[in-house]
Amino acid sequence: METKNNKVFLETIHRKLGFCSTTYVDPVGLSGGLALWWKIEVDIDIETSSKNIVHTIISDKSNSSVWAASFIYGSPNREGRDQVWDDLMGIGRTEILPWLCIGNFNEILSSEDKMGGNNPNPARFTSFHGMLSVCGLFDLGFKGPKFTWRNNRRDGDLIMERIDMAFANAKWRELHNQAMVFVDAAIGSDHNPLILNTSFPMQKVGKPFRFESFWTTKESCKSIIEEAWAVEYEGTKMVKVCKKLRGCKEKLKKKLELGFNPDYLVTEKIIKGKLEDLWQKDAMFWHQRSRIKWLQMGDKNSRFFHLSTIQRRQRNQIVKLKDDSDLWKTEANDIAVVYFVGNLVTWRTLAIIGIIPCMVQVVGVFFIPELVKIGKEKDLEATLQRLRGKDADVSQEAAEIRDYFEIVQQLPKARFLDMFQRKYAHSLTVALMVKSSFYKFVTFEVPKTLSFLNCHEHNLNQNKDLTAILVFSGIQLYVATAVGCRVRVTDSHANTLLPLDIKGSAGSLITFCNWASAWVVSYGYIFILDWNPAGTFFILAGICASTVVFVAKLVPETKGRTLEEIQASLTLFT
Incomplete structure (x- = not known):
């Protein structure tokens, strides 16, 4: 990368990020400058270094592989770039190892790699293509935004180009056939960083049936097709053709499971004279998968077909x-x-759709009990029937509502606002918090937030072992705390804590608050996480701590106690 800073300043960053070894090329004035940092997992020998190229030999300890890598900063002017291309061609003529070239080339591959400004002259990138051809390098492709540089101007003056790229020769691609290049977001720079993963796992999916061209060399293949095609089917001519094709497919698949004459395959491996035949079949196999049809059937360059297939699979994979x-x-x-x-x-x-249950609860719990109070028993049952379904038995539920209101009728009349009196404050507060779904904030989102923080710390290359331990400990501590609180605080508390004369109105309010708080959590969580991930974590930690204090100080014990004893204990605010 172009550092624009000297070694002294970069060393402070290098130590913070935990890299063990470095090499630098100091900038000239306020431009240029290169820095290469690496960790203990690899050994790197610097072969040559200049203001534009750092050529290295990399020994990967994870798989004992050795390969060459050139890290590039292309010159901003054409004359300087031509000199860089000459230097790379000099390296390419002598390099025998698998070779990777990655960095900012300050050049585009084609006119499609530029948006905005004047149309590029094809002569501009002719020498670039010539260098790649001489060195035997090809584009590794990318996943992410297409353009890696922008001039950050507005309106019609905005120009974007793809000038940060990764190239490799055939040996390197064969060595790292799962390698993938990612273009990350540009933060604090006019360039998007490139991230090269040399062993990105491919997602394995079921392969569709394809007729392999090398099957035609088998005598048994012809007989299978003739046998399947001879079967007669009913229908129109097109239907018959489709059914015959389907029959051929099924018979070929079945034969594949059994194998095409395994004894003959063993014989092919033993007889040296059949080796050329196997090469031809391999070339035909990769020719079909490469989808590059301008090469003739007799071309034995199966290595080319193989590499082009690897490139296509990497390009077709959706990784995120x-x-x-x-x-x-x-x-x-x-x-x-x-x-x-x-x-x-x-x-x-x-x-927003999540607020619909809140509205349904307003209708259901506020107005259905009122139907009994004004003597509309039939309307009560009809409304319950519509809510529960045509086949549901609502007679028992309707009877319970009528019995409840018969008891309530004998009590002093309480209006909706009466439940906000001081004498009901303790019981109403506890019941609201017990039934509230704000606990979902931590139940469902704490693990996600902790994982997010883990990734954040990982990306900053902090102490990975300590970070993992802290995240795991945080999740375990939260789960233990949440389970402990929920064991003591159950939904039955809401029914036992409310005085009978306000149970109906308070129950309606509590149910509404339950759904409303769930909606607030669903809608608001993503905003505060985007605002500040670390702040979100501490907010959730505060909610957990306040829950513990709330349960310990305000929630009464109900096990083994009568309703009168429970009600008598609710005297904190009276």
Whole structure:
């Protein structure tokens, strides 16, 4: 990377990030400068270094592989770039190891790699293509934003280009056939950083049926097709053709499971004269998968076909998707959910839909009991029937509501606002908090927040072992605390804590608050996480701590106590 800073300043950053070894090329004035840092997992020998190229030999301790890597900063002017291309061609003529070139080339590959400004002259990148051809390098592709540099101007003056790239020769691609280049977000720079993962896991999925061209060399293949095609089917001519094709497919698949004459395959391996035949089949196999048709059938360059297939598979793989809340999803299940749900509705719309249960509860719990008070028993049962379903038996529920109001009728009349009197403050507060769904804030989101913080610390290259221990300990402590609180605070408390004369009105209010708080959590969580991940963690920690204090100080014990004893204990605010 172009550092624009000297070694003294960069050393302070190097130590904070935990890299063990470094090499530097100091800038010239206020431009240029290169820095290469690496960790103990690899050994790097610096072969040559200049203001534009740092050429190295890398020994990867994880797989005992050795390969060459050139880290590039292309000159901003054409004459300087031509000199860089000459230097790279000099390296390419003598380099026998697998070779990677990555960095800012300050050049585009084609006119498609530029947006805005004047149309590029094709002569501009002719020498670039010539260098790549001489060195035997090809583009590794990328995942992420296409353009890696922008001039950060507005309106019609904005220019964006893809000038940060990674190239490799055939040996390097064969050595790292799962390597993938990611273009990350540009933060504090006009360039997007490149992240090269040399062993990115490919997602294995079921392969579709394809007719392999080398099967035609088998005598048994011809007989299988003739046998399947001879079967007669009913229907139109097109239906018959489709059914015959399907029959051929099924018979070929079945034969594949049994194998095409395994004895003959063993013989092929033994007889040296069949080696050329196997090479030809391999070339035909990779020719079909490469989808590059301008090479003739007789070309034996199966290595070329193999590499082009690896490139296509890397290009076709979806490794991550960003959801509507600007969070990246990398798991296969999460990617599928983001794609299909995101095509139908945004997360904000889903959160707004979540308020519908609140409205239903307003209708259900505020007005259904009132029907009994004014003597509309038939309307009560009809409304309950519509809510519960046509086949549901609502007679018992309706009878309970009528019995309840018969008891309430004998009590002093209490209006809705009466439950906010001081004598009911303790019981109403406890019942509201017991039934509130604000606990969902921590029940469902603390693990996600802790994981987010873990990734954040990991990206900053802090102490990974300590970070993992802290995150794991935090999750375990939270689970133990939450379980302990929920064991003592159960939903039955709401029924036992409320005085009988306000139980109906208070129950309606509590149920409404339950759904409303759940909606607030669903809608508001993503905003505070985006605002400050660390702050979100401490907010949730504060909620957990306040829950413990609340349960210990305010929630009475109900086990083994009568309703009168429970009511008598609720005297804190009276």
